[in-house]
Amino acid sequence: MSKVGLVYLLIISTVYLFLAARDRQKTGQSLRVAGKSLLKLVPLLIAVFGLVGLFQEFLPPELVTEWLGESSGLLGLLIGASAGAVAIGPPLAAYPLAGSLLDAGAWPPAVAAFIVSWISVGIVTLPFEAQTFGSRFALLRNLISFVAAMVGGLLLGMLL
CATH class of the missing domain: 1.10.287 (Helix Hairpins)
Structure with missing residues (x-):
């Protein structure tokens, strides 16, 4: 423990x-x-x-490093945020997965974007959100959250 x-x-x-x-x-x-x-x-x-x-x-560490490693740059950030955006489940599930990605050589900003996107972007739940709040609101909220996840990941990279 x-x-x-x-x-x-x-x-x-x-x-x-x-x-x-x-x-x-x-x-x-x-x-x-x-x-x-x-x-x-x-x-x-x-x-x-x-x-x-x-x-x-x-999941071979070489693949994680290639797709989400520091050398992947903005593409790695985009992949991390996209993976989080399509993931479904409670935030509790994101943290162990993010830890595994870090252990396999993922770039911390890409992992941060993954976590933030998992929590704030809901591609899978978008139809329900659009039905409840309207399509324009749902799309704008998800787009802004996705961009915020990537910016947050980059800021984390600058701070580490």
Whole structure:
């Protein structure tokens, strides 16, 4: 377990102990809600870590370096942002995949664009967004978010 994870666990455990002393019933209800949430997430977590394993074993690092490495430049940034834009799933899934890409030699700005694009651009969900908010709004929001993901990746590159 990472140090950060251990610190979070200790903080949350301390809060639960404190709140249990104040109201056992609400604390118990809170633990039941947390348990149900965890059970809903388990299949997703297994799938995400399975996908990370597939990436690490079947995606050659040379290919990652060629497509997303520093020498790929703006094309790598575009590929990273595009991959994030078509990906679907909760942001939680993006981080382990991004870590695998970094380990395989991807350029950090391309990985940052991948993460930001995953979170803010929704190519797969675009039809639903357009139906709800209108086509013009949905297309503009996604375009601006895509450009922002690439600019954010470049800014990260300048800061590192």
